[in-house]
Amino acid sequence: MSVTVGKLFGNGAVLYQMKLLAGQKGLNNLVEWVHIIENDEVSQFLHGNEVVFTSGILNNNDNWLLEYAKKLCSVGTSAFVVNIGPYTKGIPQKVIEYCDSVNMPLYTIPWETRMVDVTRDICYRIMKSEETEASIASTIKNIIFKVGDLDTLISQMERYGYLRDSRFCFIAIAFENSQNKDKEYNMKKIKMYSEKIARSIHQLYISFAYNDCCILVLVDYSDYDIDNFVNTFLKNWDDDLWKIHIGISENLNDIRVQDENFNKALTAMKMAKKKGKKVRDYKKLDIYKLLLNSKDKQVLKEYYEDTIGKLEKYDEENNTDLTDFLYMYLKNNGSQSLVAEKQYIHRNTVNNQLKKIEKITGYNPLDLEEKLRFYLGFYIKDLL
Structure with a gap:
């Protein structure tokens, strides 16, 4: 789980005197960590989904900042923050235009704002966000698998904004990467990709792993939003590299009945695998639903x-x-x-x-x- 750029820097103007110059469409980019990097060989320091700060100590020509931004984009940087001062006195228009074109948020902070103080605060907020997301995921799993007192678990969810009468839709994703068999890496990649799409639609979102599948929980998404999520996921996914089977549950109110809804997503996903389909929606399983609901x-x-x-x-x-x-x-x-x-x-x-x-x-x-x-x-x- 990660925090979005927009949420991380939502009050940055007040706290750090930040200014957003470009890349507003990338505010839903996810952030896993933050770095201060002055070396323009940035690729060796980054893994992707990070915020990078620089004062531009090596900024010695008109094209340096633009080339730096291009290198950041090539390694999947979530946002770029430039400390305006003696090394970088301003942001060239061509850098602003480039960051806009690739949807990479570009911020500035004044020289008086110490980068080390900002990055320390951001790291703390990222870690707190991850703790919160992990707690939410653990709580919804306990509700699904009936571990602990249900009323207590529901109260915990409501403290995080997930109300007992919210609508829940589960999406189960089975996956296989033809080139990389590292399950942990693949699970993380799918989670990050899914979360970026989901949070661009709605903020209430949970994910967790279950039996080598990635389980997504879309909360208070409309049926249209769910279709939009799935269509966007498939439209931009690499079909040549990945084999994906997606099962979609019903979109049901009441947190108390979500154990059954979770199983509907798994059932739909298994049917997708058996039929060689990318997506199966439980609502459209037709006669299978009658058979699946047979108690004997x-x-x-x-x-x-x-x-x-x-x-x-x-x-x-x-x-x-x-x-x-x-x-x-x-x-x-x-x-x-x-x-x-x-x-x-x-x-x-x-x-x-x-x-x-x-x-x-x-x-x-x-x-x-x-x-x-x-x-x-x-x-x-x-x-x-």
Whole structure:
């Protein structure tokens, strides 16, 4: 978790006599730490998402500050603060225009404001912000997993501005990076990326890790805001490098029912993985929702074993593909001619295969009611 540039320097004009000259669109950039760097070889000191202060001791030509700003941008700096004084007497217009173009906030502070005092204060505020975010994440997890007294936990959330009747939407993200298998690094990258988008929409946001998944909690976001978040996330994500599966819960009021809502996000994410989709919304799972809400899971398992399970067992023992054949038949609305065309086989062969399926399972794929039985069997298979 991080604090945004705008929140960090919201009262900077009063506290530090700061002036924002450029990059206002980058005020939602996240800040993890702060540095004073006078060396213009900045890349060796930074990891990204940092605020950099400089007095420009090495500022000895007209282009120095612009090149410095470009280097900061290239390593993902969140904001740039210049101490105006004997080394840097002013900010050239071309530097202001550049910072505006890349949405990197550019501030100035007067020489009388000591950079060490400002950075010490900022570091303290960043650490306090991280402590608060960690406490919020821990509390919402305790509510979800029913650890501790619920009323006490709800009171703790309300002290942080998360009211008991707020609307909560959970987003579960499963991910895989084809080039970097470091789970901690990948989790941090997704959290930072997600948080930057989320906080540009609304401030109430929580994230935590669960079973190698990143869980996001959007609080008091409208349905439109949630769609906006997901669309922005996918629009700017690197599909070539990352494999992503996202599950979205319902957007529900009342903090007391969020344990079920959390599980809906996980269910939708698992369905996205099984179906090879980037996103699945629990509200749009249709018949899966009915099956998922069945309290007797053994009944579903027995139903599957009595239909598709019999066919899969036969395929395994006889090296056949009747299960796939039946699925294609159902997907083509039970049209024998379409199946024959797509499989490059005679229609009589299709009919013979269907008779074989009936013999194995005891159900006739040509009968409407028993066709529905097979459909349900495939749906249940996806859940098991």
